[in-house]
Amino acid sequence: MNMRINKQTGEWLEREKQINFTYEGKKFTAYEGDTITSALWASGEKVLGRSFKYHRPRGVLSLANHDINVMLTDGVDTNIRGDVITVKEGMSLTAVNTLGGVKKDNLRYIGKLLSPFLVVGFYYKAFFRPRFMFPFWENIIRHGAGLGKVNFNYPRIPKPKLNEHYDVLVVGAGPSGLAAALAASLDKQLKILIVDENKQAGGSLGYDRAGSVTPQSQLEELLSEVNITPNITLRTDAYAGAYYTDHLIPIIEFSGITKVRTKTLIIATGVFEQPPVFRNNDLPGVMNGSAAQRMIYRYGIKPFNDGVVFTANDYGYRVALDLIHAGTNVKAVVDLRKTPVSSILTRELANHDIRIYSGHCVYEALATSDDMAVKGVVICPFDEETNQADSEQSFTIECDGVAMSAGWASAAALLYQSGMKVKYDYTIEQFIPDSLPNGIFAAGKVNGVYDFDQRIADGARAAAEAMRYMGMDNAPVITVQAHSNVSPSHSFPVVPHPKGKNFVDFDEDIQAKDFINAAKEGFDNIELMKRFTTVGMGPSQGKHSNMNAIRILARIRELPVEKIGSTTSRPFFHPTPIGHLGGRNFHPVRQSSIQSWHADAGAVFVDVGAWSRPAYYQKPGVDLAEIIQQESMAVHNAVGIIDGSSLGKIEVCGPDAAQFLEKFFTGKFADQKVGEIRYALSIDESAVVADDGIVSRVKDELFYITIGTSNAAMVYREMQRWLQMWQLDVGLINVTGSYGIINVVGPKAVHVVSSLTQDPLVSKLTAGKVGETIISEVPVRIMCVTFVSNIGYEIHVPADSMLAVWEKLIKAGTAYDIRPFGTDTQRLLRLEMGHYLPAYDTDGLTIPYELGCESELAMDKPFFVGQRSLKILAKKTLKKRLVPFVLADNFSGQMPEDCNLVIENGEIKGRVTSISYSSKVDRVIGFAYVDPNKVEAGSQFEIRTDNGSMVKATVVNTPFFNSKKEF
Amino acid sequence: MSMMKSTPVAYFQKNLNPKWGEVNGTQVAMSFDTPEIEQQRKKNLGVTDVSCRQRFGVKGPKANQWLATQNIKTPDSINSWVLDNDVLVLRLGSSEFLIEQQVSGDVCKQLNQVSQTAAVGVYKVLRADAAFVISGDQILTMFSELCKLDLSAEALKPNQLIMTQVADISATIVSEITNGQLVIRLWCDGTYGAYMWRVLHQLAEELGGGAVGLTNC
Structure with a gap:
């Protein structure tokens, strides 16, 4: 059945462009601009989805993405919101969450037969025994209830995340928002952005017309003014999340996220229509009044042929006039209220011979025999005082659609997130802002202002206040009149029915009785009730259900609504694709x-902190383990070369440099001679090991420090922090990126390095010494360190000259079979030397005593960072100690790995921190934390491996290869 | 014979087959395409590696006074810059400066001759920056993705210098209007140079621009 009507003024369609698509295997056509929902409804298709739990057929509720009745899958994409996603050529759509198609969904029997057993919270209580059956039930539930199935083949489409800056951001391009922007734009210096989630601006002004042309004229006037105002940017199809x-x-x-930073924020987001609660209010054909209006004026569709309007406010009368305009035969307006309504509207309806039933309710909507549509409604007299329907006097009106209007809830998610305090306004039965954070303003319906002229004024007022906030004291003072008409929302639009199925939350199939049951079980606080019933926790985030839930809970607890409070939907309050959040990455x-x-x-390459470093150098036909052993043996037998540029490098200059180091590190530096290097250990105030490194005294007032790769930035930051506090005459220079480090190590290293310089410094340089020289015309710092080998030179080269020096060294080393090695081999080499690595062999709690490095703690100094904590810890019993160990000769069982536990008598005593096979030692060697009584060489302990086997390890002295004879 | 240095970016430009040249003893991409094409890229969004320019860094409580004795004009306020006789002087803080020789001249070369502790309260800072010049109509679009700050001319004070995060790493930015066009100069740690080049070049290409050699910068 074709429900399309004549072209409407201001409609969102381009009727000259047709689009073809399929839904559930059936072909459909649409106009450019149609949403999936509008295209299907225009073609007479009413069952557009199945509900989450009971698999009830669903049609249109809000036509605004305030519900998820229409969720679809198209190829690899799923959970497509049919209400707002425009249909595209070639789409092949199916409804989500069905078994056998939307019309013949085999899971529909859940709702028909099992619903009495599926009360809210049933899954909290069922299926726990016997325990082994839980996975079985879980699998069934997960398949029976849910949304679209995520397709992991969905392509990753990077979306940019942009940054923009404005003076005024207006959220919502309805009359209040547009008025606010126009008022603010009078100051030409202000940069103003309006965003609106809809494809076109205007808000309710575009569709709430009551059969009149005036609202559309008002909208066009506002928009034409906005469009010619240069300092206003209007962006539609864009929501503030x-x-x-x-x-x-x-x-x-669609294109991505723009992070807007604004000096002032005006929220003019309007309100969400809340459906009245009555039996079968979810049948296809029963929809919000505003949904019917959107259908008519945005998409040129007649919502139904024979309609009934069920209202609890004046708005329903406007809806009725719009339905008449669309050609619907409005059979009745059923008003929950006894009190008379606007005489103008009733007069207009009377002119159309529309029957009005005041003080009546729609007791239930009647389904067609296939349950797929409405065939009529049962009307009863209704007593608002007692909230009772008199079903004895019921009568039936045949119709194929019902438009519902009962009231509104503020679209105030952003305001809640900003920290707004709310109050409940009984004149409009709505939560409105009581106080707002600085720089944030609310305007229009979200602020409780409903009259058109006053919404315009309220927008201007909000703009004026925003301008004053920005220091424009001459901004006008605008007064907005308080609401004086009847309330736009009903205080309790809930019609009880003994058979239930009167839905409050359409996302989660939550009925009115579910709240009563939840309260009986003690979940009678709004936050608890939300979690127990899951109201508002579906994809709609309570947009169409929270207010009714609050009203029902207030009625149950016999409390005023404001005592119940409301919940805050967390960012993002609107569904946002993960790809958008990920951005370009x-x-x-x-x-x-x-x-x-x-x-x-x-x-x-391997990531080491922020660095990409060579882990090893591939050799054809040689596996990783063998390469590491080969690289290691090259260092032991001849010479190896490694790029150590990632090490942190800090220059400490100035008259107080030595004093600074004395305070910052645990060791002594005041008496360090120029040309000497010393080990340096840094700990934090609680004596936890932070990092270690080498301090070279290059000049009297110049120390050059190298520290670990991963902790370099942290150590430099800490140095800056302490320097601020100590106020010493010191300059700190982070030269990590300015110098490259070339480490030439092994017995032949001296020959390789000396061959590139005439300076006798190199050949004379002994362990623990540093000097400055020229290598291949490049000024370098060179130090003799024994971290990975007994003989090694660290050559610190200006970064832009490093390649030239490196290549010279490689060339010079060819005669000695020089071999580059990576971090994997470096870790093995330092292990063989018996050196622990902070952050590798330590964790966020390790103290120096656990490393056995007491000799590095100059406790006789007057002060160093962490010294006080060390004194306290020294009096406590140590719980673990790091020890070097070996496994048995020719060990061949399950290989222990890093982090495997050290177990003694069933208790955890420590863990392995480093472990590897060493060709040089011909054993598996490692470090582990063990019981402090097991630190003596020869002590044994057991490691539990990944497969549960226990492996014996023996404590030894280091360097490992020197201890080989002891094994 | 002096050895050729390389910019932190040069290796990662190889796939674009640039014409290489030597500036200040450093290998640098002089052009990637014809002058006409590079001018067109520049109009939309051109990115040039200028890491080869000579630089001198200095900090310390007496750095400002010391620079004055070296006849270097320094900005009066922190986070600002001044261009004097082809020498760009960036004031990175109350007592830290970065000096960059723009095209020719040997000011930085001479300054770099001083020892690390040049004078009391003056500490030479070895610089190894990756540096870029970005220009074109799409420049603010590009930086709206890379940087959280508003870099439009209206939002900045004259000669303002910004130290911020660009593409999630620390960078120093100077923006100026040259021949009516907004030009952004960007410096970052040289070890991030390749990464920064990849990001800038990719975005520039997406926005209709691309690599521009030093000759056409």
């Missing part, structure tokens, strides 16, 4: 200045 501190509002569009990575050489040499 959340509010964050400092007026940061993410605006979500910037992944910053630091690279050494010779990364190109590594890549060309076959390096396999």
Whole structure:
């Protein structure tokens, strides 16, 4: 049946463009601009989805994405909101959550037969025994209730996340929002943005017409003014998804997210229509009055042929006039209220011979034999005082549709998130702002202002207040008249029915009786009730249900509505694709200045902190484990070279430099001679190990510090923080990126390095010494360190010259079989040397005593960071100690791994922190935390491996290869 | 014979087959395409690696006075810049400066001759920046994705310098109007240079621009 009517003024369609698509395998046509829902409804298709739990057939409720009656799948994409997503050529749509199609959904029997057993919260209480059956039931429930199935083949489409800045952001392009923007635009310096989630601006002014042409003229007037105002940007099909501190509002569009930072924020988001609650209020054909209006004026569709309007406010009368305009045969207006309504509207309806039943209710909607549509409504007299329908005097009106109007709830999610305090206004039966945070203003219906002229005034008032907030004291003072007409919302539009199926939350199939049951079980607080019943927790986030839920709970507890309060929907209050949140996914990575050489040499890179470093260098036909052993043995037998540029490097300069280091590190530096290097350990105030490194005294007032890769930024930050507090005459310079480090290690290292310089410094440099020299015309700092080998040179080179020096060293080392090695081998080498690595062999609680590094703690100094805590901890019993260990000779069982536990008598005593096989030692070697009584060489302990087997380990001295004879 | 240096970016420009040149002893991409094409890119969104420019960094409580003795004009206020005789001086804080020689000249070369502790309260800072010049009609669109701050001319004070996050890493930004067009200069740690180049180049291409060599910058 074709429900399309003549072209409407201001409609959103381009009728000259036709679109073809399929729904549930059937072909349909639409006009460009049609949403999926409007296209199907225009073609007479009424069953557009199935409900979440009972699998009841569903049609249109809000036609505004305030419900999820129409959720569809199209290929790999699912959970498509039919109400607002425009139909596109070639779409192949199916309803979500069905078994056998939307019309013959085999799961419909859940609602028909099992619903008495599926009361709210049933799954909290059922299926727990026997326990082994729970996965079975869980599987059934998950298949029976749900939304679309996520397709993991959905392509990742990176969407940009942009940043924009405005003086005024207006959310909502209805009359209040447009008026606010226009008022603010009078100051030409202000940059103003209006956003609206709808495809076109105007809000309710575009469709709430009561059969008149005036609203559309008013809208066109407002929009034409906005369009010619240069400092206003109007963006439609863009919703403000959340509010964050400092007026940061993410605006979500199809193309991505724009993070808007605004000096002032005007919320003119209007209200959500709340359906009255009566039996079968979810049948296809029963819809909100505003949905019927949207259908008529946006998409040129007659909502139904023979309609009944069930209202509890004056708005329903306007809806009735719009239905008449669309050609619907309005058979009756059923008004829950006894009191008379606007005489103008009733007079107009009388002119159309429409029967009005005041003090009556729709007791229930009657379904057709296939349950797919409305065939009529049962009308009863209704007593508002007692909330009782007199079913004895019921009568039936045949119809194929019902338009419902009972009231509104503020679309105030952003205001709630901003920290708004609310109050309940009984003159309009609505929560409205009581106080708002600085810089935030509300206007229009969300602020409790309903009259058109006053909404315009309220927008201007909000703009004026925003301008005053920005320091424009000459902004006009605008007064808005308080609401004086009858309330636009009914205080309790709920019609009880002994057979139930009077739905409050359409997302979750929650009926009025569910709230009563929840309250009986003690869940009678709004937050508890929300979680027990799941009201408002569906994809609509309570847009069409929260207000009725609050009213019902207030009635149950015999409390005023304001005592019940309301819940806050968290950001994002509107569904937002994960891809939008992910954005383009910037992944910053630091690279050494010779990364190109590594890549060309076959390096396999690994992330180390922010750095990308060579883990090892691939060799054809050789596996990783063997490569590591080969690289390691090259260092032991000849010479190896590694790029250590990622190490943190900090220069500490100035007269107080030594004093600063004495305070910052645990060791002593005041007496350090120029040309010497010393080990440095830093701990925090609670004595937890932060990092370690090397301090080189390059000049009297210049210390050069190298620290771990991962902790470098943290250590530098801490240094800056302490320097601020100590106020010493010191300059800190982070030169991490300015210098590259080339580490040449192994017995032949001295030959390789010396060959590039005439300076005798290199050959004379002994362990623990540093000097400055020229290598291949490049000024370098060179230090002799024994971290991964007994003989090793760290050459610190200006980054832009590093490649040249590196290549010279490689060339010079060819005669000695020099081999580059990566971080995997470096970790093995330092393990063989018996050096622990902070952050690898320590965690966020490790103290120096657990590392056995008491010799690095100069407790006789007057002060250093963490010293006081160390003194306290020294008096306590140590619970674990890090020890070097080996496994048995020719060990061949399940290999222990990092983090495997050390177990003694069934108790956890520690864990393995590093473990590896060493060709040099010819054993599996490692570090582990053990009971402090097991630190002596020769002590044994057991490690539980991943497969549960226990492996014996023996404590040894380090370096491991020196201890080999002890094994 | 002095050894050729390389910018932090050069290796990652190889796939664009640039014409290489040497500036300040550093290998740098002089052009990626014909002048006409690069001018068109510049009009939309051009990105040029200018890491090869000579720089000198200094900090310390006496740095400002010391620079004055070296005849370097410094900005009066922090987070601002001044261009004097082809020497760009950025004041990064009350006592820290970055000086960059723009095209020719040897001011930075001379300054770099001083020792690390040049004078009492003056500390030389070894610089290894990746530096870029970005220009074109789409420049604010690009930076609206990369940077949370408003970089439009109206939002900035004259000669304002900004230290912020660009593409999630720390960067220093200077924006100026040159020949009626907004131009942004960007410096970041050289170890992030390749990453920054990838990001800038990718976005520039998406927005109808691309790589521009130093010759056409």
